[in-house]
Amino acid sequence: MNTATMARNNILGRLRAAPVAALPPLPDVKAWFDSQRRNEDLAQRVLRLRAAMQAVKTEFHDVTPTDWPDVLLRIAAAKGIGNLLVGSNTAHGDELQAHPLGQLQLVHYEQPIEAWRDRMFDGIDAALTSARSAVAEIGSIILWPTPSEPRLMSLVPHIHFVLLDATSIHSDLHSAITAEGWSSGLPTNALLIGGPSKTADIQQTLAYGAHGPKELIVLLRHATGAAS
Amino acid sequence: MSKVIPIHPMDDFKERSRSVLNNPGQRKNFRSAMDFLQAKRKSQFPDQAELEGLRELGAEIRRYSLAHLPRLLEQLETSLSANGIQVHWAETPEQANAIALEIAQRVKARHIIKGKSMVSEEIEFNHAMEAAGIEAFESDMGEYIVQLAGEKPSHIIMPAIHKTKQEIAELFAREVPGVSYTEDVDALIQIGRRVLRRKFADADIGLSGVNFMVAETGTLCLVENEGNGRMCTTVPRVHIAITGIEKVVERLEHVPPLYSLLARSATGQSVTTYFNLISGPRKPDELDGPDEVHLILLDNGRTQAYADQQLRATLQCIRCGACMNHCPVYARIGGHAYGTTYPGPIGAIISPHLLGLQSTYPLTFASTLCGACSEVCPVKIPIPDILVRLRNEAMAQPDSEEASLRGSGAARTVSGSAVWSVWSQVYSRLGLYQLASWFMSRGRALSPNEQGAWTRSRTPLVPAPKRLRDLLKERKP
Numbered sequence: 001m002n003t004a005t006m007a008r009n010n011i012l013g014r015l016r017a018a019p020v021a022a023l024p025p026l027p028d029v030k031a032w033f034d035s036q037r038r039n040e041d042l043a044q045r046v047l048r049l050r051a052a053m054q055a056v057k058t059e060f061h062d063v064t065p066t067d068w069p070d071v072l073l074r075i076a077a078a079k080g081i082g083n084l085l086v087g088s089n090t091a092h093g094d095e096l097q098a099h100p101l102g103q104l105q106l107v108h109y110e111q112p113i114e115a116w117r118d119r120m121f122d123g124i125d126a127a128l129t130s131a132r133s134a135v136a137e138i139g140s141i142i143l144w145p146t147p148s149e150p151r152l153m154s155l156v157p158h159i160h161f162v163l164l165d166a167t168s169i170h171s172d173l174h175s176a177i178t179a180e181g182w183s184s185g186l187p188t189n190a191l192l193i194g195g196p197s198k199t200a201d202i203q204q205t206l207a208y209g210a211h212g213p214k215e216l217i218v219l220l221r222h223a224t225g226a227a228s
Numbered sequence: 229m230s231k232v233i234p235i236h237p238m239d240d241f242k243e244r245s246r247s248v249l250n251n252p253g254q255r256k257n258f259r260s261a262m263d264f265l266q267a268k269r270k271s272q273f274p275d276q277a278e279l280e281g282l283r284e285l286g287a288e289i290r291r292y293s294l295a296h297l298p299r300l301l302e303q304l305e306t307s308l309s310a311n312g313i314q315v316h317w318a319e320t321p322e323q324a325n326a327i328a329l330e331i332a333q334r335v336k337a338r339h340i341i342k343g344k345s346m347v348s349e350e351i352e353f354n355h356a357m358e359a360a361g362i363e364a365f366e367s368d369m370g371e372y373i374v375q376l377a378g379e380k381p382s383h384i385i386m387p388a389i390h391k392t393k394q395e396i397a398e399l400f401a402r403e404v405p406g407v408s409y410t411e412d413v414d415a416l417i418q419i420g421r422r423v424l425r426r427k428f429a430d431a432d433i434g435l436s437g438v439n440f441m442v443a444e445t446g447t448l449c450l451v452e453n454e455g456n457g458r459m460c461t462t463v464p465r466v467h468i469a470i471t472g473i474e475k476v477v478e479r480l481e482h483v484p485p486l487y488s489l490l491a492r493s494a495t496g497q498s499v500t501t502y503f504n505l506i507s508g509p510r511k512p513d514e515l516d517g518p519d520e521v522h523l524i525l526l527d528n529g530r531t532q533a534y535a536d537q538q539l540r541a542t543l544q545c546i547r548c549g550a551c552m553n554h555c556p557v558y559a560r561i562g563g564h565a566y567g568t569t570y571p572g573p574i575g576a577i578i579s580p581h582l583l584g585l586q587s588t589y590p591l592t593f594a595s596t597l598c599g600a601c602s603e604v605c606p607v608k609i610p611i612p613d614i615l616v617r618l619r620n621e622a623m624a625q626p627d628s629e630e631a632s633l634r635g636s637g638a639a640r641t642v643s644g645s646a647v648w649s650v651w652s653q654v655y656s657r658l659g660l661y662q663l664a665s666w667f668m669s670r671g672r673a674l675s676p677n678e679q680g681a682w683t684r685s686r687t688p689l690v691p692a693p694k695r696l697r698d699l700l701k702e703r704k705p
Contacts, residue, residue, distance in 0.1 A: 004327075007527075008317040011473060014531035015298040021537055023295050027288040029481045032281065052498065113463075113516040121429045138488070138499040147513040151462050155455055173484040183480045186445050188510065188517055189462070192503035197455035199417060200495070201370035201386060203393045204264050207417040210369060211424060212455025212502070 033174040045136040045169045046220070052139020056195035057208055059217040064224050068092075069099045072161060072219060076104050076126065079215075083107050085120075085127035085157055087149035092130060092163055109150055120152060126159035131218075133168040135176050140192040141218065142176065151189050160196075160213040166222045241590045244565040254390060258562045261389050265553040268496025269604070286489045287608040289482045290544035297534065300443045300476045301525070307446030311508040313521045321351035324526050328353065328435070328468055331522060332362055335466055337432035341424075343460040344368040344452070345437030346384050346547065347470050347526055350569045350582065353435070364435070367424050367456040369417060376403050382563030384570060385494050385549040390562055424456065434460030434518065438471035439546070440486060441523075443478050448523065450504040451490060453497075458504050467506075467518040473525050474534075474543040486546055489606035494548040529581035532633060538617055539633075542577050544607045549574075551601035551611060557594050566591060573601035577614045580621075585635030589622035665695050 040048070050060050063071045076084065083105040086093040097106060107124060129149045131141040141162055145151040154160050170176035173192075177183065182190070197212030208214055248254050273279040293300060305315045318324035324347075332340065340357060342348065342364055354364040354375075366375040370387035374380065377399055381387030388396070393411050400419055401409040407419055436457055440449040448469050450457045461467045477483060491500050510517035533539045552558040552572025563571035568579040568588065576591040592615050601611040619639075624630040626637035654664050668691040675690045682689060694702075 003323065004316065007319045007323055010319055011317055011525075011527045011531060012298050012301065014527075015301075015473075015534055018531075018535045018540075019537060021295075024288065024292045027285060027292055027482070029285065029289070029479075029485060032285050032485065035281075036278065056501070109515060111515065117429055117463075121425055140499055140503070147511075147515060150515045150517075151458075152516045155458050155462065173487070174481060177480055177484065183444055186447055186480075186505060186507040188506070188508045188514060190505040190507070191458075192499075194499045194501045197453065197501055199369045199454045201368070201373065201388055201454075202396055202413045202416055203391075204261060204386070204389075205393070205413040207414050209414075209421065210417060210454035210456070211367070211421060211428075211459055 029174065030178075033172055037171055037175070040136070040171060042167065042169065045171060046166055048136040049134055049139055049169055050220075052136070053141075053195055053216075053218065055139070056198065057216075058195045059215065061217065061219050063219045063221050065221060066224065068163065068219050068221055069096045072096070072128070073099065073102065073104060075161075075217060077102065079159065081125045081159065083123070083125050084161075085109055085124050085153055087129065087146075087153065089148050090130065092128070096128070109153060113150070113152060120156050124157045126161060127153040127157040128161040128163070129153050131162045131164040131168070133170060133176060133180065134164055135170050135173050135192070137172040138192070138194070140194045143191040143193060144187045145189050145191070146187070154191065154193065155212050158209070158213060159215045159217065161217045161219060163219050163221055166220050241565065241567060241594070244567065245561040245594070248561045248565050254562060255560065257390055257392060258559055261386070262553055262559040265496065269493055269550060269553070270496075272492035272496050272498060282485060282489060283606055283608055285485050286546075286606050287544065289477060289486060290546070290607045291541075293477045293482070294474065294534070294540060294543055296478065297474070297476070300478055301473060303443040303478075304441055304446065304476050307443060308523060309446075311446040313446065313448075313508060313523055316522060316524045317527075318524055319527045321526075321528055324351045324470060324524050324528075325353060325356035327524050328470070329356065329360055329362075331466065331468060331520075332357070332360070332433060335432060335520075337362060337466070339427070339431045340364045340433045340435055341427050341431035341460050341464065342366050342368075342371070343434065343436035343450070343457040344371055344387075345435065345470060346381075346569060347437055347472055348435060349381065350528065351470075351526065353470075365427050365431070367427065367460060369420050369454060369456075372420055372424065373399065376400075380564065382571065383549060383552065384547055390564065428456075428459040428463045431460075431464045433466045433468060434462075434464040435468050435470065436460050438469050438475055438523070439490065440483050441471070441476040442480050442483060443476055445480055446507055447480070448506045449483060449487075450506070451487065451500050451502070452504070453495075453501040455502060458502055461504065461506055462517055465518055466520045466522070467509075468522045468524065469506075470524040470526060472530055472543075473527055474530055474545075486607075490546050490548050493550040493604065493606040529583070529634070533578070533581045536632060539577075539581075539614060541609050542574075542581070542614060544609050545574055545578070546607055547574075548606055550604045550606065554600040554604045556596060556598060556600070561594075566594075573611045573615075574609075577609075577611055577618065580618055580633065580635065584638075585618070585622050585633055586638040587635070589618070589635070589639045592618040592622060662697070665697070669693060669695050669698070
């Protein structure tokens with residue numbers, strides 16, 4: 001038996017040899033969340049999400065399915081963003097591409113990161129991704145990165161734009177996990193993001209832009225005519 | 229840079245404590261940091277009933293997970309393997325370092341970038357890698373500062389809590405090329421960001437800890453604010469995660485309550501910036517993420533705690549640090565005085581299993597048993613009860629039935645045992661007790677002025693001139 005198998009067997013053996021008391025019952029997590037869940041409609045969930053995320057410096061902009069590229073381009077111009085990383089073969093990437101972009105250059109994430117790592121780290125100002133959904137209670141958006149919108153898009157560029165459909169906001173994390181069936185299969189990487197990256201490691205003073213994005217800008221996409 | 233500070237030299241625990249107590253600057257840093265963290269936590273739990281309900285649920289989840297630990301670890305191994313994550317088991321720090329080193333040498337790694345991992349501190353990972361000529365670079369801002377200063381973390385959540393911004397400004401100006409002195413916190417963080425971005429891009433391996441492991445889905449969960457954890461687990465070609473065997477839960481739905489308790493108890497936030505769920509290496513059609521993901525499961529004495537029904541509760545810990553933030557002893561002596569990887573109340577009850585009672589028993593006495601730690605513990609670990617139990621273990625007769633731990637009986641002394649044996653004789657025999665108390669009260673003038681530790685900060689103890697028995701006799705008509 002090699003060392004690796006031996007270590008495994010020894011550890012499991014010691015755990016199994018430990019005295020067994022009465023086994024505790026399976027905790028009822030669902031009952032707890034059911035008892036705590038507020039009776040909220042979508043508009044109230046939107047408000048809670050915004051309040052929680054804005055409290056940690058996330059920007060929110062209400063957009064419609066047709067005007068969001070204009071809104072994004074206006075913000076990008078105001079912030080002096082030179083280039084924007086978009087995924088390959090995404091509907092929103094194509095929509096944006098169809099607009100007159102002015103000074104803004106679109107960069108498509110088409111190559112494995114190894115082929116352009118330095119440019120990703122030193123030459124990209126901002127990125128645009130979609131969000132899968134969001135959680136009102138804990139003020140977080142949910143991202144499941146895909147081959148067309150990879151993981152580093154929401155991490156390395158200094159500014160992260162996120163397109164979030166207002167209809168996709170869950171009440172709490174438990175209902176998000178259950179409604180979306182997470183336990184039957186997760187992607188390589190799933191993420192909850194609550195705001196731009198931050199730290200309070202120097203004398204408990206809060207500073208934004210630690211290692212990830214310095215700014216998180218949520219484009220909250222309402223069905224046409226529903227923008228508040 | 230790699231000045232190695234020895235950990236766990238217990239003999240000078242008292243000396244180190246005294247030196248901090250005599251340093252008003254450090255005491256002020258810790259006091260204000262603790263006040264800040266206590267207030268932040270309190271603001272997150274405005275509803276006492278909600279807090280108590282959630283703590284009970286958190287404790288139930290942890291107890292359930294521990295009760296099923298061997299089964300859950302096997303289930304975890306199966307699901308992780310199915311997801312393409314390679315699982316390694318280590319009984320000792322040496323084995324854990326050897327596993328990491330073997331991976332590093334196979335992929336010819338020269339630079340390792342590290343996310344926050346207390347287990348990597350526990351096994352002295354950086355030292356082991358440097359000895360093999362591999363750079364291990366910390367990327368959590370607090371850990372980066374501490375490493376740059378050649379120190380160790382003084383808190384499990386806020387590693388550089390003992391440093392002022394002036395000290396950090398001086399450190400950066402001295403150690404980071406091309407940086408001039410600034411006390412502006414935003415500017416200091418941007419300096420760290422600039423240095424570390426290069427490190428992320430150039431690293432061959434990313435090392436991280438794990439907050440929760442999910443057996444049913446084969447998922448590693450990482451909780452963080454800075455984004456360095458995501459960098460370490462996404463940018464390099466190889467990701468090695470290392471954690472203790474106790475961190476597993478059965479189901480994904482067990483995670484939300486623990487995550488909420490962790491974020492709110494640790495730093496008083498409703499949520500952290502990032503909650504990162506990793507369930508596999510890069511797939512063939514994906515453009516980033518590591519090609520290899522490894523998990524090292526470490527025992528290092530945890531199975532000793534597990535073997536005892538009472539001490540097993542120690543393993544419920546989710547490493548939020550609330551116990552140290554509320555501990556009157558930690559607030560006064562700070563994290564370094566403990567001399568162990570995990571300081572504060574949780575450190576005093578976990579370290580004896582990792583290092584043996586011989587070197588750690590003084591920590592179990594460094595508590596007033598006030599109970600603040602167990603009151604704030606999000607998973608309801610009865611820390612004071614466990615401290616008392618460990619004190620008893622430290623005083624137990626070696627090889628007796630009470631001595632069940634590595635180093636049991638380490639605090640037992642011949643003179644101490646003799647005193648207690650006389651005491652128990654005197655107090656269990658009436659005649660002997662009367663005789664002894666008569667001599668004590670009549671001979672009170674002979675009481676010594678020097679009474680060891682008692683008289684260091686108190687007046688000497690002198691028996692009363694009359695015994696209770698004598699006083700009662702006088703009152704008789």
